[in-house]
Amino acid sequence: MNAKRLPHGGEIDRTRPISFTFDGKTVSGFEGDSLASALLASGITILGRSFKYRRPRGLFGFGVEEPNVYVDIEHQGSFLLNQRATTTLARNGMAARAVNASPTAAADRMGFIDRFARFIPSAFYYKTFMWPNWHLFEPRIREMAGLGRVNPDHQGPVSVQVNHVCDTVIVGAGPAGLAAALMLAEAGEKVLVADDGVRPGGSLLHRDAKIDGMAGLDWLSRTLALLADLGVRVLPLTTAFGLYDHGLIALNQRHRDGRADTLWRLRPKRIVLAAGAIERPMPFAMNDLPGILSAQAGLAYLRRHAILPGERIVVASNNSTGVEVARAMAEAGANVTLVGETGETSTDIRHIRGRITAARGRSAVQSVILDNGETIATDCVLVSGGFSPTIHLYAQARGKLRFEEATAALVPDAEIPGVTVVGGAVGHFTLAEAFAALPQALAVDAAPPVAAPQSYTITPAWPDPNMKGRVWIDYQHDVTTKDVALAVRENFVSVEHLKRYTTLGMATDQGKTSNLNGLALMGALTGRTIPEVGTTTYRPPFTPVPYSSFAGLRGGQRMEPLRRLALEPEHRALGATLGEYGGWLRPVRYGSDHSAILAEAQTARRSVGLFDATPLGKIDVIGPDAAEFLDFIYYNSIPSMKPGTCRYGFILNESGIVYDDGVLVRLTEDHFIVSCSSSHVASVHAMLEEWRQDRFAKRKIFIHNSTAESATVTVTGPLARRVIEDAGIDVSLDDTVFPHMTTVWGRFGQARLRATRVSFTGDRSYELSIRQDLVGPLWKALEESVHRAGGVPIGIEAVMMLRAEKGFIVIGKDTDGMTRPMNLGISGPLHKKKAEFVGKRSLLTEEAQRADRMQLVGLVPADGKGLLPTGAHGIDVSSGAIRSIGYVTSSYPGVAVDHPIALGLIERGAARIGDEIDIQHLGERRKARITLPCAFDPKGERLYA
Incomplete structure (x- = not known):
């Protein structure tokens, strides 16, 4: 291929030369060049390697249709993966390397694979690597698959x-x-x-x-x-x-x-x-050789970048646009032959009516053979098979x-x-x-522009099943006519099956240059027309989009600012170690010593603890239809709740998976408060709004997220009631007036507060919610009262210990993306609740009803070796092979019990209470005994102590 830069013309700025490297070789260009145009002008022939056979490839297109030449780029500290050379601007100092080539595109050490092409047709890996074991071959195959190599250390720029x-x-x-x-x-x-x-x-x-x-x-x-x-x-x-x-x-x-x-x-x-x-390629043998370009791409390189793509050019076209391309190349000084059923040309262009049947050459096209047997020497072929x-x-x-x-x-x-x-x-x-x-x-009443009369004519030149040689249909995925014929022989005649069996038109190509030729060939092989064959499904994105664009400014303090507690100064004054939990900066423990966590939990069990529960969700759902709406949202039954009561419940997604849990408070007949997990407030609020707009669009429901408007302080432990009374809070604490799982209104000084008697620790507990700006004095009064009672403020880690000992779960820690309510031992609503609710139908599927599903259990070390590792797998070795039967979700020292405790999801766990199982973590084997999840106060007497 003898491409060269012309001395004049084009959109480039010749006063601003640039240079960059390609596969380590210095390439010169000008401002305004794309990587492709600069590489073409440099005379480098092999710019890439094909995906499967590692065949040498050069440019075919000018823009997003380019199937062959992709590069990884380093420039000024940035790393860009899998960039199309045709759509990437050339910049001074850029270092580009061809993907899918090692060490370079010109000297790819894997180029020998093409010699074995007859043994590796489409789908060969499905048939070849099943014996003796796919996993023996998988690592190497995955290493060779794909295009480009991710640099895990690169920190890219932030998109807007x-x-x-x-x-x-x-x-x-x-x-x-x-x-x-x-x-x-x-x-x-x-x-x-x-x-x-x-x-x-x-x-x-x-x-x-x-x-x-x-x-x-x-x-x-x-x-x-x-x-x-x-x-x-x-x-x-x-x-x-x-x-x-x-x-x-x-x-x-x-x-x-x-x-x-x-x-x-x-x-x-x-x-x-x-x-x-x-523009579509033309089908003929060896039509993927470097030097074979789209005709319109060749014309664009000539007129926009002043590059003549060859000295002896063959323009092969089945439509009337080939004449313009041939004339332009001839006027630029090339020796041009026009092949095809096209219109008249000038006298300095040789015109042959017919078709190319094959191209010849090793690393680039050197000649073409016509259907009349004539061979034409050439260094560039510009093809136009029509337009899609x-x-x-x-x-x-x-x-x-x-x-x-x-x-x-x-x-x-x-x-x-x-x-x-x-x-x-x-x-x-x-x-x-x-x-x-x-x-x-x-649909506008306006005169359009008027263009000079033109005509467009075309004589179809579809792939012929009887063509000899290797005829490429899809350059990007190395799909030939023989691959399509193989798919037909193996009965993959649906167009969608063809796509997946051969990979024709997949990935970033999305059929841009390959689809119609592939459909036509499938039709010819099966005796169908193109409309009868049908089309594949085009999927976004049209061209690759950087992940950074999708992510945008999602990270860091600008877009995800750490949420701060109104009581942060008070926590710091008490020596709290703070950490991020669910986007909130919360007290981990009070003191720098990690051992303080267990001491805080033991003090709370023994007397009383005080913790900041402000991040818990407080989403108001108000209106005459609020009860019916929440009955649809929750797995549990809601209308039977009386004003002033609370109910623990699950929110499921449409697949029946537990999405969130928490307490629902009914203040009045038409006013509820959804108290969801602190890390799920935004997503639960969004879910409520989505269902309100979709299913309850015309109903009387109002939803307001008031989480940020009030602070919540929780007092928990056997002496919790005494602390509330001693702190000067005006609220009735009589168990007959204010029993467990109810809410009442009270006052602290002149401020109104809401007291809710719910427990996340297993002890008597009171959640006190007050306006954010008034919480400081309330905390101070409670802290002093807690101190007098022999208690302490406790951090979130101590709370986690207390809840695990009681068998209470944390969504996302003790559940995963497959956990349904039945896995957690709560199946009653599915059988008793008659109203429709989110996820109900999914809970009735065969998969959801499997008898061997994972179930929440407690786990106690049975080998005297201390804590079970979180994430350790329960294993079954009865068959001789190791099989996972679940895993440890939470593990802590005992607070009120004299042994470590753990929670886990174990296969058929509820039926195996008392059994010992093997636990494995990082190669170490342990023994554990399955117990009920609740290790502390199973009868719930401490809630009323």
């Missing part, structure tokens, strides 16, 4: 997320998109245009055009000026990668200066898809496609509310046709 409001989002800043933007903006709409190119213009930047009597580039300049005057925002380097529910369109914007990408979220009234079309509309976003919005014979393309079949498709994306492959359709498509 933007929520933008406008009337219309237009995807694509080509001529159709810009014309649509102008017509809508002049009609008074607020418009945003997104385009993944470096600059707006689309095909006008490299193809000949005449619009409104002026050259295409002149019309482009005038239109952009008019759009700027109308306030239209045009975002270059911005890819619309997904259309989601409720009209959400997501954009990812890259930046020239190397800043982290920006994620845009918009829900406009209308989305106009003007993303153009992607870029309908990925339309398909993501559940749009259906139809095959149009006249253009040999899949086009949108019907309108989708809120989505309009125009230009090449709808199959209008001439400007005149695209412009003429705009007024009706956009």
Whole structure:
């Protein structure tokens, strides 16, 4: 391949040269080059290796359609993984390395794999590596799979997320998109245009055009000026990668200066898809050799980067666009042969009607063989097999496609509310046709631009099942015609099965260059038409999006500020060691010595303890329909609750998995307080709102998260009642008036407070909730009273010890993503509750009702070796092999009992009380005895002591 930079022309800035390295070799370019254009101009032929066979590959495309050349990049301390060379701007000092190649693309030591291609067709690994054991081969196969290598030590820049409001989002800043933007903006709409190119213009930047009597580039300049005057925002380097529910369109914007990408979220009234079309490859043997490019890509490199891709160029086209490409190459000084059923050309271009049947060459194309037997020496082949509309976003919005014979393309079949498709994306492959359709498509009364008359004709050139040699259908995944034929022989004739069996059109490619040729070949092999074969499902993202864009500013104090307790100064004054729990800075213990935790817990058991429970959720649910609503939300029955009472209950997700637990307080007939786990307040609030809007949209329900408005202080222990009385709190503590699991109102001085008698420790306990700004004096009075009673303030770790000893769980610690209420010994509501509730149907499935499910149990060391390790697995060795039967979820020293205690989820645990089981952790074996979860006061007498 003898590509070269021309002395004049292009969009590059020749006054600003740059240099970077590729696979360790220095490459020169200019400001305005992409990595691909600079590499092409440098004369480097092999720029990548194919995914499966490690075949040498060069450039094929110009933009997001590029299937071959991906690089990992290091630049100014940043690391970018799996970047398409065609969409990555070249920057001075950049170090790029080809992915899937070792040590370099040109000298890949795994290149020999291609010699064994006949033994490794599609799905070979399913058949080859099952014997003697898949796990013997798995590590090496996984090491070779995938593209690029993650640098786990890299700390990338922080991305920004933007929520933008406008009337219309237009995807694509080509001529159709810009014309649509102008017509809508002049009609008074607020418009945003997104385009993944470096600059707006689309095909006008490299193809000949005449619009409104002026050259295409002149019309482009005038239109952009008019759009700027109308306030239209045009975002270059911005890819619309997904259309989601409720009209959400997501954009990812890259930046020239190397800043982290920006994620845009918009829900406009209308989305106009003007993303153009992607040129298809031509099927012939060895059509993946370096030096074989898309014809439009070759034209773009010529006119935008002043690069002539070869000296002896063959343009192979089955449609009328090949003539323009051939003329442009000839005018730039190349010796050009045009092969195909196309229109007339100039006299300095040799025109042969026919098709290429094979290419020849080792590391690059050196010649092509035609169907008439003629061999033509060449160093560059530009192919055009027709155009496929870029309908990925339309398909993501559940749009259906139809095959149009006249253009040999899949086009949108019907309108989708809120989505309009125009230009090449709808199959209008001439400007005149695209412009003429705009007024009706956009429903605006405005005259569209007028383009010079053009015609587009095509003679289908689909893959032939009888083609000889290796004909590539999908460059990115190394899928050939023989792979598709194998899928058919093995009865994978559904288009979705074909996709998964061969990997055709998967991953980042999403069928951009491969899909239609694959569908046509499947049809030919099975005697079906392309419409009968059907299409695969296009999935977002359209092109890869950095994880940092999705994450945005989610971490750190700016976006996740540590929540602070109103009593933090008081805790610090008492010598508290503070730590983060569920996003709150809370007292771990009082004192620096870790042994203080057990001492605090023992004091609380013996006399009384005082702890700050402010982070517990306090979500008000109010209204005449609140009881019915919460009965749907909770696993437990709610309407039978009387005002002034409390009930412990579970909230499940739709899969029947325990999502949260806590106490529900009913203040009045139509006023409840959901006291959820402190770390789940935001998510439980969001869940309540989601169900209120979805299922109870027209009901009288009001939800308010008042967690931040009040502070809660808990007094627990045998002397808790005496402490409350001694602290001067005006509340009736008589057990007949204020029994366990009830709530009453009282006063502290002039302040009103709510006292709730619930316990997370197993001892008599009182939760006192008061306004945040009034909690200081209340804490001081209680602390002094606790001190007089011989008690102490206790931190969260002591509370964890006390609750585990009582057998109380912590969601996410003593449960996992498979834990259902029955696993925790609570199955009554499933059988007794008649009302529908979230997750009910999932609890009735065969999986949920399995007799061998994990069940919550207590565990006591049976070997005298002390604490059981948290996370240790219970194991069954009866079959000779080690099998996990569950694991330890919590483990602590005993507080009121004389032995360590633990909780765990163990297979069939409830039926195995008293049994000894083996426990294994980090290679060490232990013995444990299964007990009931409650190790302390199983009759609950201490709640009333």
